[in-house]
Amino acid sequence: xxxxxxxxxxxxxxxxxxxxxxxxxxxxxxxxxxxxxxxxxxxxxxxxxxxxxxxxxxxxxxxxxxxxxxxxxxxxxxxxxxxxxxxxxxxxxxxxxxxxxxxxxxxxxxxxxxxxxxxxxxxxxxxxxxxxxxxxxxxxxxxxxxxxxxxxxxxxxxxxxxxxxxxxxxxxxxxxxxxxxxxxxxxxxx
Amino acid sequence: xxxxxxxxxxxxxxxxxxxxxxxxxxxxxxxxxxxxxxxxxxxxxxxxxxxxxxxxxxxxxxxxxxxxxxxxxxxxxxxxxxxxxxxxxxxxxxxxxxxxxxxxxxxxxxxxxxxxxxxxxxxxxxxxxxxxxxxxxxxxxxxxxxxxxxxxxxxxxxxxxxxxxxxxxxxxxxxxxxxxxxxxxxxxxxxxxxxxxxxxxxxxxxxxxxxxxxxxxxxxxxxxxxxxxxxxxxxxxxxxxxxxxxxxxxxxx
Numbered sequence: 001x002x003x004x005x006x007x008x009x010x011x012x013x014x015x016x017x018x019x020x021x022x023x024x025x026x027x028x029x030x031x032x033x034x035x036x037x038x039x040x041x042x043x044x045x046x047x048x049x050x051x052x053x054x055x056x057x058x059x060x061x062x063x064x065x066x067x068x069x070x071x072x073x074x075x076x077x078x079x080x081x082x083x084x085x086x087x088x089x090x091x092x093x094x095x096x097x098x099x100x101x102x103x104x105x106x107x108x109x110x111x112x113x114x115x116x117x118x119x120x121x122x123x124x125x126x127x128x129x130x131x132x133x134x135x136x137x138x139x140x141x142x143x144x145x146x147x148x149x150x151x152x153x154x155x156x157x158x159x160x161x162x163x164x165x166x167x168x169x170x171x172x173x174x175x176x177x178x179x180x181x182x183x184x185x186x187x188x189x190x
Numbered sequence: 191x192x193x194x195x196x197x198x199x200x201x202x203x204x205x206x207x208x209x210x211x212x213x214x215x216x217x218x219x220x221x222x223x224x225x226x227x228x229x230x231x232x233x234x235x236x237x238x239x240x241x242x243x244x245x246x247x248x249x250x251x252x253x254x255x256x257x258x259x260x261x262x263x264x265x266x267x268x269x270x271x272x273x274x275x276x277x278x279x280x281x282x283x284x285x286x287x288x289x290x291x292x293x294x295x296x297x298x299x300x301x302x303x304x305x306x307x308x309x310x311x312x313x314x315x316x317x318x319x320x321x322x323x324x325x326x327x328x329x330x331x332x333x334x335x336x337x338x339x340x341x342x343x344x345x346x347x348x349x350x351x352x353x354x355x356x357x358x359x360x361x362x363x364x365x366x367x368x369x370x371x372x373x374x375x376x377x378x379x380x381x382x383x384x385x386x387x388x389x390x391x392x393x394x395x396x397x398x399x400x401x402x403x404x405x406x407x408x409x410x411x412x413x414x415x416x417x418x419x420x421x422x423x424x425x426x427x428x429x430x431x432x433x434x435x436x437x438x439x440x441x442x443x
Contacts, residue, residue, distance in 0.1 A: 105416060112419040121420045125413055129383040132409045136376040139405070163412055170404030178201040178401040185205070186348045 007162050011106035015045035018054065018072040046072070048110060055114070079104060080111055085123050092127040093134055096159025104161040128163075135164055139171035197407065204400045208341035209245040214259040214328040221255070241327050244345065251350050258350040261325075262332035264343055266356050269363040271333050276370045282378070284371060284393035288325055288334035340368065340397040375402050379409045 002008075020042050027038040038044075046054070054071040078084075079100035087095050097104045108124050111117075138157060160168060199207070210228075217234035224231045232240045239259060242250070250256035262268060275285045325336030336342075343364050351357045375398060378389055389406065391399070 105412065109415055109418065112416075116419075116423060118420065121417065125416045126383050128412050128416060129380055129409065132379055132405075132412070133376050136379075136402070136405050140372065140376075167405065167408040167412070170408045171402070174201075174401040174404045178397055181201040181205055181397075182344060184202075185344055 007103055007106060010162075011103040011110060012049040013047050014077065014101060014103060014107050016048055016051050016077045016111075017043050017075040018046045018051045019043045019075065020072050021069055022059075022071065043075075048107070052110075052114065074114060076111060076115065076117075077101070077107065080108060080120060085120060088123050088127045092130040093156065095127075096155075097127075097131075097161040097164070098159050100161075102161055103163075105163045131160075131164060132167060135160065135168050136171045139168050140175045198403045199396075199400050201397060201400045204338075204396045205341045205345070208338040208345070208396065209243065209248075211244050211326045211338055211342060212241045212324050213244050213247045213261070213326050213342075214239050214241050215247045215250065215256040216259060217250070217256045219255045221250075239328065241324065244326070244342065248345070248349055251353075258346065258353045259328050260346060260350075260354045261327065261330045261336075261342070263330060263334060263336070263339070264346065264354065264360060265332065266359045266363060268332040269360060269367065272335060273363060273366050273370065275333075276367065276374075282374065283390065284374060285335060287393045288323075288331050288336055335367075335393070335395060337396050339395045340364075341395075371398060372402075375406070379406060382409060382413045 020038060020040050022040045023037050025037040028034050028036040030044050031038055031042050051072065051074055055074045056070065058070055084095070084100055101107050105124065105128060108120070112121050112124075134156065157168070216239055217236050219234070220236060221234040223233040228243070231242055231246065234240055234256070247256065247258055251258055263272070272285050323336075324330060326338070326342050330336065343360070346354060347357060347361055347364075354360055371394075375391075375394070378391070381389060389410070391406075
């Protein structure tokens with residue numbers, strides 16, 4: 001992942017729900033309540049880069065008997081919630097992942113770094129591999145003829161998130177290259 | 191990442207490389223041996239067959255100075271056999287590549303796999319390693335697709351269709367073969383799901399690789415990224431397990 005990777009930056013900006021563990025004055029506007037301090041226990045969606053730092057950093061205990069605690073506690077974002085996971089378990093192809101998050105797998109890997117969720121990991125992997133086969137099928141067909149397979153595939157292609165779009169482009173470039181050569185070999189040669 | 195060149199060879203480059211493959215021709219005119227960087231070409235004497243690189247063979251064919259002898263695997267019977275193998279024998283694996291020209295006889299001696307039937311060629315040196323295996327000459331084994339099968343077949347069909355017996359059938363069989371194998375290529379990535387990270391692509395041709403390299407690498411990379419955290423956890427556990435084992439050993443001693 002490069003420093004200038006636009007998808008990595010956008011993944012960093014994805015909101016994840018965080019529960020604040022302490023009262024914070026002057027931050028009430030985050031909860032649409034500017035007059036009041038932000039109460040502990042409030043859940044606010046924070047961008048991933050900030051949430052990660054706040055959740056991993058420990059604040060100094062206010063008294064000797066209190067344990068060191070983090071500022072916020074992280075939760076799984078709605079795109080990785082149980083409902084989405086069970087839908088993906090049932091049929092990976094039926095879920096438009098782009099509606100869940102533009103960087104669904106990117107967000108997934110970042111969350112898996114923070115949480116140890118073996119099941120989500122397995123489901124994501126199965127989803128990716130199953131959808132990849134479909135992506136290759138559509139990529140081979142797209143642009144071949146106007147009437148073939150496009151009508152039914154459009155819905156599926158609209159649901160692709162960024163990783164899958166890149167994969168689609170790669171598969172399509174490969175198919176296009178060999179098709180162009182096949183047509184070219186018949187025409188121009190010596 | 192500023193230069194967005196695709197990794198590996200693109201189809202046109204593969205097609206260019208395949209023109210180095212040797213192919214058998216029947217010359218119609220005499221032609222003296224030509225010294226070239228890759229070695230001397232054989233002197234052409236009309237009724238006698240000779241092996242030439244594909245590019246030269248096509249040039250002579252275009253000038254009507256030679257006819258091309260299609261490799262045995264490009265004949266309809268052989269292609270039918272391969273299609274049968276691909277569809278019925280093993281619906282997941284690709285048909286095997288041609289056998290090596292030599293095999294061990296178990297006593298430490300290498301013997302030629304198939305004895306050459308051509309007479310007058312005993313002095314020819316035996317080539318053992320790709321990419322210069324005579325996989326597309328008339329000596330090539332039938333029933334096996336060589337590495338450059340798709341490019342050779344397409345080029346020959348485009349420029350020497352009159353030398354191929356039953357060209358329309360060959361063309362149709364090639365389309366079938368291509369479709370079947372492309373479907374297998376797409377389905378093969380499903381094996382990555384278990385996290386093995388290994389894909390069996392034995393017998394896949396150069397053009398097919400060029401076509402699906404980007405896709406397959408993309409899937410492998412994606413699966414690797416998705417499993418990275420689980421893999422790190424597993425490794426940690428393994429290390430911890432090793433430590434415990436060691437301490438057990440220490441106790442035993």
